[in-house]
Amino acid sequence: MKKETICRQRSCHWIATTVLSLFTLFPAYAQRQSQTINDSWKFLREECPAAADSAFDDHSWTDIHLPHTWNTDAYTEKDYYRGTGWYRRTLRLPQEWQGKQLFLKLEAASKAATLYVNGREVGSHAGGYTACTFDLTEYLHTDAPNTLSVRVDNARQDVAPISADFTFFGGIYRDVWLTAVPKQHFHLTNLGSDGIFISTPQVSEEQGTVSVRGEVRNDDRKKASLEVMTRLYAPDGTLLQTRKKKIQLKAEETLAFEQELLPVSHPMLWTPETPHIYKVETTLLDAKSKQVLDHTEHPTAFRWYRFDGAQGFFLNGKPYKLRGICRHQDQKPIGVALTDEMHRRDMKLMKEMGANFIRISHYPQDDAIIEMCDKLGMLAWEEIPVIDIVPDTPEYAENCERNLREMIRQHYNHPSIITWGYMNEILLVAQRKHKGDALKPVLERTLALARRLENALKQEDPTRISAMAFHGSNSYNETGLSQITDIVGWNLYQGWYGGDVTGFEKFLAEQHRNYPAHPMIVSEYGAGSDRRLHTLAPRAFDFSIEYQQKYLEHYLPVLEETPYVCGGTHWNFIDFSSALRDESMPRINNKGLVYADRTPKDVYYYYKAAWRSDIPVLHIASRDWTRRSGVQQEGKPVMLPVKVYSNCPEVELFIDGTSVGKKKTENFTALFEVPFLRKEPFLSAHATYQGKPVTDGLRVGFTPIPDRLDKTNLNGLELAVNVGSHCFFTSDESHLTWVPDQPYTPGSWGHLGGKEAGTQTEIGLTTDGPLFQTLRNGLEGYRFDVPQGVYEVELLFTDIYRRNSSTAYLLGREGQQENRENTFRITINGKTVEDALSPCRTSGYFRALRKKYIVDNDTDHLEIKFHARSGNSFLNGIKIRHRN
Numbered sequence: 001m002k003k004e005t006i007c008r009q010r011s012c013h014w015i016a017t018t019v020l021s022l023f024t025l026f027p028a029y030a031q032r033q034s035q036t037i038n039d040s041w042k043f044l045r046e047e048c049p050a051a052a053d054s055a056f057d058d059h060s061w062t063d064i065h066l067p068h069t070w071n072t073d074a075y076t077e078k079d080y081y082r083g084t085g086w087y088r089r090t091l092r093l094p095q096e097w098q099g100k101q102l103f104l105k106l107e108a109a110s111k112a113a114t115l116y117v118n119g120r121e122v123g124s125h126a127g128g129y130t131a132c133t134f135d136l137t138e139y140l141h142t143d144a145p146n147t148l149s150v151r152v153d154n155a156r157q158d159v160a161p162i163s164a165d166f167t168f169f170g171g172i173y174r175d176v177w178l179t180a181v182p183k184q185h186f187h188l189t190n191l192g193s194d195g196i197f198i199s200t201p202q203v204s205e206e207q208g209t210v211s212v213r214g215e216v217r218n219d220d221r222k223k224a225s226l227e228v229m230t231r232l233y234a235p236d237g238t239l240l241q242t243r244k245k246k247i248q249l250k251a252e253e254t255l256a257f258e259q260e261l262l263p264v265s266h267p268m269l270w271t272p273e274t275p276h277i278y279k280v281e282t283t284l285l286d287a288k289s290k291q292v293l294d295h296t297e298h299p300t301a302f303r304w305y306r307f308d309g310a311q312g313f314f315l316n317g318k319p320y321k322l323r324g325i326c327r328h329q330d331q332k333p334i335g336v337a338l339t340d341e342m343h344r345r346d347m348k349l350m351k352e353m354g355a356n357f358i359r360i361s362h363y364p365q366d367d368a369i370i371e372m373c374d375k376l377g378m379l380a381w382e383e384i385p386v387i388d389i390v391p392d393t394p395e396y397a398e399n400c401e402r403n404l405r406e407m408i409r410q411h412y413n414h415p416s417i418i419t420w421g422y423m424n425e426i427l428l429v430a431q432r433k434h435k436g437d438a439l440k441p442v443l444e445r446t447l448a449l450a451r452r453l454e455n456a457l458k459q460e461d462p463t464r465i466s467a468m469a470f471h472g473s474n475s476y477n478e479t480g481l482s483q484i485t486d487i488v489g490w491n492l493y494q495g496w497y498g499g500d501v502t503g504f505e506k507f508l509a510e511q512h513r514n515y516p517a518h519p520m521i522v523s524e525y526g527a528g529s530d531r532r533l534h535t536l537a538p539r540a541f542d543f544s545i546e547y548q549q550k551y552l553e554h555y556l557p558v559l560e561e562t563p564y565v566c567g568g569t570h571w572n573f574i575d576f577s578s579a580l581r582d583e584s585m586p587r588i589n590n591k592g593l594v595y596a597d598r599t600p601k602d603v604y605y606y607y608k609a610a611w612r613s614d615i616p617v618l619h620i621a622s623r624d625w626t627r628r629s630g631v632q633q634e635g636k637p638v639m640l641p642v643k644v645y646s647n648c649p650e651v652e653l654f655i656d657g658t659s660v661g662k663k664k665t666e667n668f669t670a671l672f673e674v675p676f677l678r679k680e681p682f683l684s685a686h687a688t689y690q691g692k693p694v695t696d697g698l699r700v701g702f703t704p705i706p707d708r709l710d711k712t713n714l715n716g717l718e719l720a721v722n723v724g725s726h727c728f729f730t731s732d733e734s735h736l737t738w739v740p741d742q743p744y745t746p747g748s749w750g751h752l753g754g755k756e757a758g759t760q761t762e763i764g765l766t767t768d769g770p771l772f773q774t775l776r777n778g779l780e781g782y783r784f785d786v787p788q789g790v791y792e793v794e795l796l797f798t799d800i801y802r803r804n805s806s807t808a809y810l811l812g813r814e815g816q817q818e819n820r821e822n823t824f825r826i827t828i829n830g831k832t833v834e835d836a837l838s839p840c841r842t843s844g845y846f847r848a849l850r851k852k853y854i855v856d857n858d859t860d861h862l863e864i865k866f867h868a869r870s871g872n873s874f875l876n877g878i879k880i881r882h883r884n
Helices: 016-025 340-355 367-376 395-411 426-434 434-461 503-514 543-563 603-612 769-773
Strands: 004-007 033-036 041-044 062-066 085-090 101-106 110-116 120-126 132-135 144-154 176-181 184-186 194-200 211-218 224-233 241-247 256-261 278-286 292-300 305-308 310-315 324-325 357-360 379-383 416-423 465-471 487-491 520-524 533-535 563-570 619-620 625-633 639-646 648-656 658-664 669-676 683-689 692-699 701-707 718-722 727-730 736-741 749-752 753-756 774-777 781-782 789-797 823-828 832-838 847-859 862-870 878-884
Touching: 004 310, 101 110, 120 132, 120 395, 184 278, 184 292, 194 292, 211 224, 211 241, 211 278, 224 256, 224 434, 241 256, 324 340, 324 379, 324 520, 340 367, 357 367, 357 563, 367 379, 379 395, 379 465, 395 416, 395 434, 416 434, 416 487, 426 434, 487 503, 503 520, 503 543, 533 543, 543 563, 543 603, 603 619, 603 639, 619 683, 619 692, 625 639, 625 718, 625 727, 625 736, 639 648, 639 683, 648 669, 658 669, 718 727, 727 769, 769 774, 769 789, 789 862, 832 847
Parallel strands: 310 563, 324 357, 324 563, 357 379, 379 416, 416 465, 465 487, 487 520, 520 563, 625 701, 718 736
Antiparallel strands: 004 305, 033 176, 041 062, 041 085, 085 144, 101 132, 101 176, 110 120, 110 144, 184 211, 194 211, 211 256, 224 241, 224 278, 278 292, 305 310, 533 727, 619 639, 639 669, 648 658, 648 683, 683 692, 718 878, 727 736, 749 781, 753 774, 781 862, 789 847, 789 878, 823 832, 823 862
């Protein structure tokens, strides 16, 4: 029987803190007052138990404002700081707050926090990505200064995540809010939520219903007669209806309430294209005086959806492809201490690209993200960070369940959220770390936790869909994990971490054939790219811009054209912090569609061309390759590819006003072979969109490298060769381009013998890492046929031949280095310049070494020879420069 997952609850929630901050502007609702206390904090990055004492002297601590993280070191150090940090602040309360209930909300402190007020411990929170709220009423003074102290710890091993391919930034990195309310108020300590939960139990094109439930708290020592009033407003602001409910509360009682509103006829349905938002106002009043005691506002929306194993995803009864992207929350160099406007900027960039779906990975993120999902129209999958392995650690499972319940309650009211998730690649590390019988208890813990979390999820929200994301292993089906959640997500990287790109569609077809009833999403896919690396022959794991484009240009059509795949979320929106990674950009996972600073990569516009049919898209995809080079035969232009991404049917490309030709776009791409001669040519593309002309233009730099070297072309030339590599490499620092390696041919230049080799391990003592990660091993020599004269010859070395640990996330591309020391003699035109050079002894393994030599050449060539004394000879790069 076909498995079908259906969800009809549609509710929405603006971030409570944004709503609360508005109340100071509206006297009618002045009974609740809320403001941030992000300023004037003191910080110390070390353990300091004495800091809990209100009399502690913190004058020598660092002055900071929130948001804040202590882990900007994660961009430079693999072993970034994981431990404790302390925050302290003096707080003076306004006199008018006397007699009110006072609450402090930490939107996020990673990974765990303990709060002290005036030397007394108020409480703790375990979880680095969900909010927590503390009742401070009995701890604060309204007639004297107060001292707040917060101990934060990002090293806890009983709090998820404990293993993952991203940095666990420590600190109080989101807003801190202080709220004052009367003794009677909505329940503000409901697992970090504001205690109001809105749903739309019945939705169709004909009508929709709204249900409001919540809790009211009476913190007074006497009973209270209250009234809960709910108003519903249409998207244009028109008041549609008002409902009232009388309630009686005993002293210090918390009472649940629920209100069913009258059906709304022919509701305006919410979709990513038409994100119609209704507003729900919930007001708490004194039953006799009608004085407003508390007030909240939340958006809500009408829509329904379902996932189907055979037909994919449906929204409001119609087939709908989920065009999505995953998003981490950091930004180099500030880490996760982003402002709300920075979060909103990211959402606008995704929407501009044409995305309609986001996987908020791998943890709950700032309320500003969810708010923009609702307003802009972005369906969302949100999850908690249970990743890689389930440890045998006391309290771990309990903390995971609490974080799941917190996430659901805090973001329950957002119509953008359609899926709750709780595990990502949970067998990845487990299967690598444990084998045979040792794996059994790990699997038992994993299954037990998955069932526990699934049960908690359905208790909290039976109307939404549950999901887990798996790496590309059938073990998830064999162990039964795939049968626990409503839908499954597959993180697939065929053609990157091993295999060929065509393995992608083969894997999907096999899963659908074997498990046809289970709806699936491709929850991750992607390839790394480094704008310093370019090639005319892209290969997997070369980190060239061109391979990332080739890879995604294969994957996206598969997702779009396979009906049983509900959709996909590209990994990742940004180049994000992953401190344990080496590769071409150490400390960075560079699979983003935008760079860390949010500048779009060229391939961003491929998605925009594919996903935006409402506007013209015409983009010369060379912003990532503005400094071009190439080997030039005498008198001939250098032919280099120029790609244009467009949703127009045909594109014409010009260089310096001369047409290169017209091309029909295929897969939203037109590829041209362009003749480069001038140093700064201007490229322009012309197309027609719905009868109107569209243009794009770009000036690029071009440096030709002569195939044959003579007195006419040597002046000012630096011939730099990326030995052992098929890629152009342009240094960020010098802007010099190192051209791909080539074999020697008489009259030209190139290598003599040897084989390509390389590593993905970080290279020390250089910022030009990729230049030193590739080499030619067993090299006989390098020859340049040049005229007589004085030359500077520079040789680049890095000894990679020491076995090095590999990260679990390479998935089949672990290093294959052998243990040995390499020593060799180097001669230039027969003269010894190094008798026994050992790069590892001179500079260390995986550390850059540069050697320069001045050669007075009286022949017609420069021939650099390598003579192995032990191990093999090798070379990573070579550069020659004519000095006279």
